[in-house]
Amino acid sequence: MTAALSSAAHRPAHRARTTALLVLAAAPVLLALAGPLLAPHTVDTPVTAPFASAGDGGALGGDQLGRDVLSRVLHGGTLLIASALLIAVVVTLAATLIGCAAVLRPALGRAVERSADVAILLPPLLGIMLIALAWPGGGRWAVVAAAVVLGTPYAIRVVAAAASPLTTAGYVEAALARGESASYIALREILPNLRATVLALFGLRFVEAVYVISMAGFLQIGPRPPASDWSLMVRENASGILLNPWAVLAPSLAIALLALTVNLVTLLLAPDSTAKAVARS
Amino acid sequence: MSPIAKTGPVADPSAGAATAPRRAGRLALRLALTVGYRLVMLTVLLALVFAAVELLPGDAAGAASERGESAAGIAERRQLLGLDRPLWERFGEWMTALPTGDLGTSARGQRVTELLVDPLPNTLVLAVSAFVLTLLLSLLLGCWTAARPGRLADRLVSHASTAAFAVPEFVVAALLLLLLSLWTGWLPAVTVTGGDGRPASWTMLIMPVLALVVPQTGWNTRVVRGALADRAADPHVEAAHFDGLPVSRILLRHQLPGAAPAIATGIATSTGLLFGGAVVVETLFNYPGVGAVLAGAVAARDTPLIAGVVICAGGVISLVLLAADLVRHVTLGGRA
Numbered sequence: 232m233t234a235a236l237s238s239a240a241h242r243p244a245h246r247a248r249t250t251a252l253l254v255l256a257a258a259p260v261l262l263a264l265a266g267p268l269l270a271p272h273t274v275d276t277p278v279t280a281p282f283a284s285a286g287d288g289g290a291l292g293g294d295q296l297g298r299d300v301l302s303r304v305l306h307g308g309t310l311l312i313a314s315a316l317l318i319a320v321v322v323t324l325a326a327t328l329i330g331c332a333a334v335l336r337p338a339l340g341r342a343v344e345r346s347a348d349v350a351i352l353l354p355p356l357l358g359i360m361l362i363a364l365a366w367p368g369g370g371r372w373a374v375v376a377a378a379v380v381l382g383t384p385y386a387i388r389v390v391a392a393a394a395s396p397l398t399t400a401g402y403v404e405a406a407l408a409r410g411e412s413a414s415y416i417a418l419r420e421i422l423p424n425l426r427a428t429v430l431a432l433f434g435l436r437f438v439e440a441v442y443v444i445s446m447a448g449f450l451q452i453g454p455r456p457p458a459s460d461w462s463l464m465v466r467e468n469a470s471g472i473l474l475n476p477w478a479v480l481a482p483s484l485a486i487a488l489l490a491l492t493v494n495l496v497t498l499l500l501a502p503d504s505t506a507k508a509v510a511r512s
Numbered sequence: 513m514s515p516i517a518k519t520g521p522v523a524d525p526s527a528g529a530a531t532a533p534r535r536a537g538r539l540a541l542r543l544a545l546t547v548g549y550r551l552v553m554l555t556v557l558l559a560l561v562f563a564a565v566e567l568l569p570g571d572a573a574g575a576a577s578e579r580g581e582s583a584a585g586i587a588e589r590r591q592l593l594g595l596d597r598p599l600w601e602r603f604g605e606w607m608t609a610l611p612t613g614d615l616g617t618s619a620r621g622q623r624v625t626e627l628l629v630d631p632l633p634n635t636l637v638l639a640v641s642a643f644v645l646t647l648l649l650s651l652l653l654g655c656w657t658a659a660r661p662g663r664l665a666d667r668l669v670s671h672a673s674t675a676a677f678a679v680p681e682f683v684v685a686a687l688l689l690l691l692l693s694l695w696t697g698w699l700p701a702v703t704v705t706g707g708d709g710r711p712a713s714w715t716m717l718i719m720p721v722l723a724l725v726v727p728q729t730g731w732n733t734r735v736v737r738g739a740l741a742d743r744a745a746d747p748h749v750e751a752a753h754f755d756g757l758p759v760s761r762i763l764l765r766h767q768l769p770g771a772a773p774a775i776a777t778g779i780a781t782s783t784g785l786l787f788g789g790a791v792v793v794e795t796l797f798n799y800p801g802v803g804a805v806l807a808g809a810v811a812a813r814d815t816p817l818i819a820g821v822v823i824c825a826g827g828v829i830s831l832v833l834l835a836a837d838l839v840r841h842v843t844l845g846g847r848a
Contacts, residue, residue, distance in 0.1 A: 345553070345556075348549075348553045349553050349556045349557050349560070351781055351784060351829070351833070352553060352554060352557045352784070352825075352826040352829050352830060352833075353557060353561075353784065353822060353825075353826060354784040354785065354787040354788040354791075354822075354825050354829070355784065355785070355788055356787075356788030356791060356792070357787075357788065357791075357806075357818065357821060357822045357825060358822075360806065360809075360810060360818050361561065361564050361565075361815065361818055361819065361822065362564065364810065364813055364815050364818060365564050365565065365815060367813065438678045441678075442678065442680050445680050445682075445683075446680050446681070446682070446788060446789075446792050449680070449682050449792055449795070449796075450791075450792065450795065450806070450807060450810060451810065451811075452810060462680075462682070465682060465683070465686055466682075466795075466796075469686070469796060472686075472689065472690065472694060473694055476690055476694065479686050479689075479690070480686070480687075480690060483682075483683045483686045483687060486679070486680060486683050487679045487683050487687075490678035490679055490680070491675045491678055491679060493678070494674060494675065494677075494678035495671065495674055495675055495678075498674050
């Protein structure tokens with residue numbers, strides 16, 4: 232009885248917490264997307280001296296060419312977030328569909344295991360370098376393609392691990408006995424029960440994509456120097472870190488804030504127990 | 513499962529010496545199969561890398577001569593680099609040369625092995641120090657928090673480690689640079705290379721290693737803590753709690769051995785990220801490692817050189833994964 236009471240009292244508080252967490256995760260994303268509208272200066276014309284200190288011509292000073300750091304930071308996240316979202320959507324979709332199919336077809340399941348074992352041997356950053364170089368002029372698309380190719384095998388493994396206990400569930404066995412097709416069972420019986428896993432996977436893939444894109448950007452794969460991009464800014468302005476620390480600090484903090492909030496919120500909303508809860512049912 | 517798990521280890525000594533060699537034999541067979549499997553996976557990776565280098569547009573001859581060389585010049589260079597021969601022939605040659613330490617020829621015609629022989633050990637020093645420190649820190653933090661589940665320290669470490677692993681290494685490095693070098697002046701901001709191609713002082717290793725350790729420890733502390741939590745519900749661990757054994761003893765003697773396979777696998781799978789992080793951190797600190805070679809290779813579009821680094825990284829990661837497999841087989845004995 233006490234348990235019932237406490238869980239009933241717990242529910243509205245839980246919902247409020249969930250909403251607060253989602254707002255927290257959305258804030259840096261929205262800020263980065265709306266950033267270009269708020270920027271006081273253009274991103275490509277010098278407004279002050281190179282590495283001018285904060286307050287001297289711009290709120291956060293100037294970068295290595297004297298361009299306004301604040302404006303460049305406000306502009307620098309849009310494409311990063313857009314590509315990260317694209318990667319997360321594609322990887323999660325592919326992993327969910329293939330993962331659900333893999334638990335019904337053992338041969339496909341084994342192929343997935345093998346490909347994940349191969350993919351683990353290739354550091355993601357090196358894989359991106361290879362693909363971006365073998366595809367000259369690919370730019371951001373090459374990075375997106377590489378991140379999708381390299382990230383999918385592991386994501387499929389996560390979905391398959393969560394889905395495999397469901398294949399012995401009563402409703403799946405009933406559907407098998409009815410003679411339903413594999414695609415029907417995968418999409419209509421297994422997939423709806425993996426919502427929590429898929430959502431957590433999406434959040435973690437987004438964080439991973441931000442990580443991979445910004446690491447590649449730092450090595451000047453993807454965004455090209457005149458573009459304003461957070462990781463590129465850290466790289467370009469590192470030489471003047473002593474003169475205007477903000478030119479490095481502001482984009483660093485922007486990346487850290489984005490990765491940190493989305494990651495924390497994903498894991499708070501869908502803790503490790505989700506996968507286990509799915510596995511037990 | 514619970515009665516088997518409880519009686520299994522107890523029943524073993526009474527089974528007698530006759531089964532011991534058989535058990536060792538089975539373990540050896542299992543290890544041989546694992547080594548074979550990892551080797552096959554590595555070969556598949558090598559084939560993929562070869563395909564990426566060969567089949568996608570932009571070959572080594574074209575890349576090295578983009579600046580207005582004639583078609584005849586490019587054709588001559590292709591012949592010089594052996595790019596005009598059939599694909600399978602070159603793949604066979606490339607593969608058979610690899611075990612002898614020959615990683616092929618870079619786009620500029622230098623031996624890849626020669627280009628990597630100096631920087632690779634430097635990167636390995638960086639990565640191995642970071643790996644060892646990460647291992648120690650995450651085991652310590654994981655065990656320390658597992659001993660006080662749900663308390664403030666546990667929750668703080670959990671949130672901090674979650675936050676840490678999402679942040680790219682170069683961001684951590686930039687923040688460390690500001691904090692430990694520019695504002696306090698404790699550590700040198702850039703790595704100065706001595707005459708022997710190594711960093712001039714070990715203090716120059718501190719910040720690069722720290723920048724790698726922070727995100728890695730965040731991830732691996734979660735792995736350790738999760739693996740220990742999974743074992744906390746085991747019957748023999750619960751029984752030990754009911755017997756009133758001290759928490760630290762239960763943790764180290766009863767929970768940790770059971771969690772070892774999961775921890776080893778989790779930590780081994782993060783070595784790829786560690787390697788990528790090392791490359792980026794080196795660039796920021798001007799550390800004389802593979803990162804500088806790779807940055808040059810990216811600028812020069814030198815795909816064979818990058819493929820050479822991928823091979824070395826794949827080999828090292830295979831070894832770490834094998835070590836994790838070893839931990840799993842030894843812990844589980846012939847059972848799994």
